[in-house]
Amino acid sequence: MSIKNNVLFQKLELRQFCTYRFIFGISYSFMIPIIPLFLDSIGITTVMIGTIMSLYGVSKTLAQILFGRVSDYIGDKKL
Known part of the structure; x- marks a missing residue:
């Protein structure tokens, strides 16, 4: 399976959702100790x-x- 055929690279909405979840996870990790x-x-x-x-x-x-x-x-x- 080539990386260009991967559904993550074909679907804009999925890329945006994954980016959102990544940023949310990082920001939440920074807030937990505070x-x-x-x-x-x-x-x-x-x-x-x-x-x-x-x-x-x-x-x-x-x-x-x-x-x-x-x-x-x-x-x-x-x-």
Whole structure:
């Protein structure tokens, strides 16, 4: 399979989406260490900071399970 035949290089929307996800992931990685410091500076307790930070992971996991089932029910879309 040649790289020019790769669907990533043929579909502009897919390239844009992958670029968006890459930039979002990098920016989120930069923010993770700063969020607890900010929350501490406004007076939130350490336990609450831990709870707030863990809610992201828990909600993401639950959403992936839910939308995975929805995706399996709907089926694949041909590219």
